Amino acid sequence: MWNTNPAVQVLAWRMLNRLRAEGWPQDLLDMLYLDDDTLAWARATDQGENEADKIVHKDSNGAILTAGDSVVLIKDLNVKGANFIAKRGTAVRNITLTHDNPEHIEGKVNGQHIIILTKFVKK
Numbered sequence: 001m002w003n004t005n006p007a008v009q010v011l012a013w014r015m016l017n018r019l020r021a022e023g024w025p026q027d028l029l030d031m032l033y034l035d036d037d038t039l040a041w042a043r044a045t046d047q048g049e050n051e052a053d054k055i056v057h058k059d060s061n062g063a064i065l066t067a068g069d070s071v072v073l074i075k076d077l078n079v080k081g082a083n084f085i086a087k088r089g090t091a092v093r094n095i096t097l098t099h100d101n102p103e104h105i106e107g108k109v110n111g112q113h114i115i116i117l118t119k120f121v122k123k
């Protein structure tokens with residue numbers, strides 16, 4: 001993917017896009033830099049761009065969540081493995097989205113990195 005040949009870059013982009021649902025290729029896609037012409041060439045086949053294949057994360061009210069959003073807990077949550085309760089009204093800032101499950105987001109509460117169900121948060 002770090003090759004200077006545009007054809008190799010396009011092939012790497014397409015392969016990583018096909019595997020995006022695995023989770024780990026997203027980090028590599030974020031690191032991969034393609035100029036506008038090469039990116040247009042890579043997207044020319046529309047691989048990985050189906051609307052049905054896209055995972056959309058929605059909060060309890062149906063608002064679409066994006067990475068980096070801030071959300072508020074709407075219910076007291078017992079955090080397994082950390083032995084504390086995340087209280088209702090706690091703000092979770094700079095969330096990250098799980099790439100394989102639209103019902104899960106990740107964030108920090110009381111300094112602990114936890115996975116939260118989207119049905120228990122609002123934007």
